[in-house]
Amino acid sequence: MPSSTPVIPPAIPPRRAFLRGAQGGAPFVLVIVPFGLLFGVVGTEAGLNLAQVMGFTVLVIAGAAQFTALQLMVDNAPTVIVLATALAVNLRMAMYSAALVPYLGAAPLWQRALAAYGLVDQSYAVSALEFERNTALSVPARFAFFMGSFLAVAPFWYAATLAGALVGTAIPDGFGLDFAIPITFLALVAPALRTLPHVMSALVSTVLALALAGLPYGTGLLVAAAAAMVTGAATEALLERRQ
């Protein structure tokens, strides 16, 4: 245990770790509820029935990818494009998955299988920070902490989507609801533009997607996204070499 790290909390039992995880996840409820509501409303307006809206939210449980799939389905894009683009949005989770291996890799398979279901932006952010800081946590305590951070948020995500789907049909046309997805995505992207590589990546994505908008079946977006990923990574590598 490194003694240089300031204030290492003592090793705690899994039950306490679970509660601490829940405490860490709780503030994200404020973020997740409006998103869930919005997906319920927009999904219902787009023509999904209640079971399908909930199917997305419970089984896929990835807001940005759900909105992406929904938008492409509204545009009647081919199934392959819907899947490829929505899954591309979720590729960041492979990074989360890799980042948790040093902390949860030694847990039993069933625990890792459960944790994989609960690996969302919020639980990852809270847990990765805690695991890095609190090196005294045992593997069972880490798992408990992770599940606490997830379970503090998940029920609200489900319930908010359900509420949105139930009121969705009651919202009149001409409300500008068609623009809910663009606004949501812009709001998600803006805070992420914190470094030059991120800005370059977003710029290439935007310019190429517009230039290639004429390509059939939304393939332009896939090309733009691939080029933007490479641009971001290359810019980062270049900046590192200069330093």
Added chain:
Amino acid sequence: MTFSDAHVWAIIAALAAGTYLIRFSFLGLIGDRPLPGWLLRLLRYTPVAVMPGLVAPLILWPQATGGVPDPARLAAAIATLGVGLVTKNVLAAIGAGAGTLGVLLWLG
């Protein structure tokens, strides 16, 4: 949307399975092996590489106006981006965009 019910369910199932596999990937299958740095680097940029390209055409050529650029929606997009950049707060940015669009649509 012209997808049948069964088609929608097929998309949900495939997306659910694919997303789960992505989440399970390293944690479940690959285990504690070091990842190449270039791969981690690419993965870091996926959200910011996909989302702007997805929304750019929707902002410039909204379907609600038949693909003609619309001042109210453009203003809402600028407000969202501006507030998001300054505050780094997702909900504040959504509020700014939705508020701008609501007011401008109501006026127009």
